[in-house]
Structures are given as C-alpha cells and as structure tokens.
Amino acid sequence: MSDSEKNTNKGLLGTIERVGNKLPHPVIIFIIFAIGIIFISEISVRLGLSAPMANPETGETGVIEAVSLMNSEGIAHIFNSAVSNFTGFAPLGTVLVAMLGVGVAEWTGLISSSLKKLLSNVPAWLLTAMVVFAGIISNIASDAGYVVVVPLGAIMFAAAGRHPIAGLAAAFAGVSAGFSANLIFGPTDALLAGITNDALSSANIGYEVETTGNWYFIFVSTFVLTGVGAFVTERFVEPRLGTYDGDYKPTQDPLKSTENKGLLYALLTLIAFLIIMGLLMIPQNAPLRALDETTGQMTLSNFLSSGLLFMIFLLFALPGLAYGITTGKIKSSHDFVQGMSESMSSMGGYLVLAFFAAQFIDYFAYTNLGSILASNGATLLENIGFIGLPLILAFILFTSFINLFMGSASAKWAIMAPIFAPMMYNLNIAPEMTLMAYRIADSSSNVVSPLMSYFAMILVFAQRYDKKSGLGTIISTMIYYTVAFLITWSVLLIIWYSFGLPLGPGAPATL
Secondary structure: OHHHHHHOHHHHHHHHHHHHHHOOOOOHHHHHHHHHHHHHHHHHHHHOOEEEEEEEOOEEEEEEEEOOOOHHHHHHHHHHHHHHHHHHOHHHHHHHHHHHHHHHHHHHOOOHHHHHHHHHHOOOOHHHHHHHHHHHHHHHHHHHHHHHHHHHHHHHHOOOOOHHHHHHHHHHHHHHOOOOOOOOOOHHHHHHHHHHHHHHHOOOOOOOOOOOOOOOHHHHHHHHHHHHHHHHHHHHHHHHHHHOOOOOOOEEEEEEEOHHHHHHHHHHHHHHHHHHHHHHHHOOOOOEEEEEOOOOOEEHHHHHHHHHHHHHHHHHHHHHHHHHHHOOOOOOOOHHHHHHHHHHHHHHHHHHHHHHHHHHHHHHHHHOHHHHHHHHHHHHHHHHHHOHHHHHHHHHHHHHHHOOOOOOOOHHHHHHHHHHHHHHHOOOOOHHHHHHHHHHHHHHHHHHOOOOHHHHHHHHHHHHHOOOHHHHHHHHHHHHHHHHHHHHHHHHHHHHHOOOOEEEEEEEOEE
C-alpha cells in the first residue's frame, strides 16, 4: 500500500472515500437516480404532493404540484426530450469550446512551458494561494473557470512536484466554493439582484437591490477565502493525499532557446489579441456592447453571458498556435487540428456522463420535485419563527442542504426568493443581506454536490492523475473546503451584520 493510500484510508473521511468509490460508475448512478425519479414522481402524484409558489411577474400565489413521468405525457417527455436534454446541457458547450483552445495550448507545450517559467519566479509558499485566488477571480467569466483554472491548478502543482489532485482541489474550491466572491461584480450579481427585485415586487415591497448590492462584501471575501483555501489545502488536503505516485510525470528539463522564443511570440500574440478585444469592448459604441433596455445604456452583459467563452477559446488557441509554429510543433494545418482533436479525445468519458446527468436533471425539473422540496422546506423554516442572526444562520444551513439537490444558483433563488426575501424584509433584514446569505450557502456546498453541473467533469480531470478516483475521492477531499468556507464566510457575515456595515454602495445589512 502506498503512502497516499495509507493517508487517505484513515478516519471518517477515509470511510466516506472507500464507500463512495465502491459505488457504481457515476454513469450508472445517474441512470439509477433517473429511474428512481420516474417512480418517485408517480408516488408523489398519488400522495398529492404540492407547494405554494408565487409568480414573480404577476405577484399571484398559486400551487405547484408534482408531475408524473409514468403517464402518457411523462413517457413521451422521456423519449422526446432525451436528445435536447443532452445538446442543451449547459456545461456541455462551455466545456467543449474552452477545451478546444486549451487543447491547442496544451498540445503545443505552451502551458507546460509557461508554468515552468512562472514557477521559477513564484515562491513555493505563494503557489497554493495563487491557485485559489485565480479560481475565485475567474468567476467573473462565469463557468469558464471550471474548464480553465481547475485543470491548470492540477498541472501547476504537478510541475512543482506536489500532488496534482491537491492543486485541482484548491482550484475547484476557488472556482466553485468561492463562486460568490470576487474583486468586482459581474453577470451573476446582476442576475440574482434581478430575481430578488422581482420577488420583492411580487410582495408589493418597493425596494430595489442594485447589481452592486454585495460588492463590498464579496471584495473582502475574495482575500479571506483565498487565505482559508490555501490553509485548508496545505494543512489538511495535501497531508491526507500523501505523496503522489501516479503515472503523470511533468518534465523537469530546463527550457530550450526555441521554447523561450516561442513564449515570447506567444506573449506578443496574447498582447495583440487583448488590445484588439479591448477596442471591441471598451469604447462606448464598441461592437461587443449592446443596448440594455432596462438601463438604456450600452453594456457588455450580452457578451459576458454569451460571447466570452469564444474569447477564451481564442485566448488559448492563438498564443498556442504562435508557440507551436515557433517551436516547430505545428508545421501544417493538420498539426493545428491534431491539437484540438487530442483534447476532444480525452473528453469522451465526460460526454457519456453528460448525457445521463442531463436526463436526470431534466427529470428532476420536469416533475417539480426540486421546487416542492425547496418551497416546503423554506415554509417550514419560516414557521419556526427565527429572527435576526439565528434566522440568517438557519437560512444558510437550509440553503446548503437544498443545494445538494438543486445545482443552479439562479433557478434555486427564483424558487426561494419569493418566500425568503419578503419574509426577512419584514423582519428588518435587508434584501442584500438575505441575498448574500443565500450566495454563501449556495457557493460553499457546490463542491460536495454530485448534482452540480460540472461535478462529472471534475471527476474526469481527477482521473487523469489517479485512475482510481471516484465520487468518494472528490467528496471526501472537498468537504474540508465546504466546512471551512461555510464557517469562515458565515462568521464574516455575522461580523458585517453585527457592526451594521454596508454590503455594497447604499446597501445596508439591516433596515
């Protein structure tokens, strides 16, 4: 037995990992879950399960009922939606498009050479914090951090002679568990603020949450979580993983003159590309700006939500092309295509996982079981009668639990906001505080939820370095971050609430 196996087999987390890894292949698990939802949906209909649901657009309160997949309409839905569920699976296009560009940069050797250059100038003590920090700030690009920063974190740790899965975990923690922290507000802030305002309006509450409503708090959270993530990685995760003895071995040879020259041309290409993108984005009437009908201003919101991923593809592909041509790795168009093709060949397992995961997630939404669980649970919590900090902390714990069953932050908040935003407003808790509490819970528990859209992809990345990795490996590794982030972030929120600090410009903690 290796040192790594001895370390990871100990204690409760070792038990979790062993049990988790003895489960069937994730594909089979999703198949079992999907079949289970089919039967549970029919039972739920027979039991008459339902939940009250407010319509944010009309303000009317109705009832949402369980929908069966075992009647004629449900069976038709299973067959008719299978292909569209797969092709419309949100992470699918994000992963594949980004990996095309990353594949070129990785195949030509640009990534490994860049990391060698970077690591020669970065102090070892700073590497972990840098990986976590990069994961957190990548959230401004929405989900792109999952397919860019997470695999890079593993590569950087391996190149430094450290356990690559520890690097993967640190990056995953930053990207996913720290999803609601950043140095600046972005599309997610605008989306969740809009849902909150709709919920308040439906309850006839004349209060508006701005996109910047959580800015001060998420700015400070970025540095707090970076420190916590680095501490957890070095103090708990790496010691538990032990010494890496897998097949992946980064090259330790010094850079050749042609590689240094390739890095220079790749850098010049990157600078030229960024200048061009700046001209397309920054001027008031730039081509990538579009009119926001709500504000009447030209903004980048449409580009950030739809076009940013193609930019990331070019961000890696063009410097990779320049590097490959300079070093002689790319001699023809066939070589350029080969780089992308090889990156796609490694994604075969993910495509299979994505197909069955997409079916299960669709069944969960179609049957309304997730909505009923969230709504009834929220109502129960409301009836308990908590106020102030106890209510906020109970709300965080409740949302963390719900997040294990509903991965989408916006969909979940669209269900919960009409209940919690008005309720907590009436208890003198500002909607910005309610929203921030929600975001803390939603982010922190992402990394231990197998239903999180990118969880299957993270497992595939881990299996590149350790073929024995399974769901248990990921969950038992990432639970450290969930617990640490939940506690630390909640304490920070308590401090903010206790001192009455504004969460953002003109955004109080209490009313």
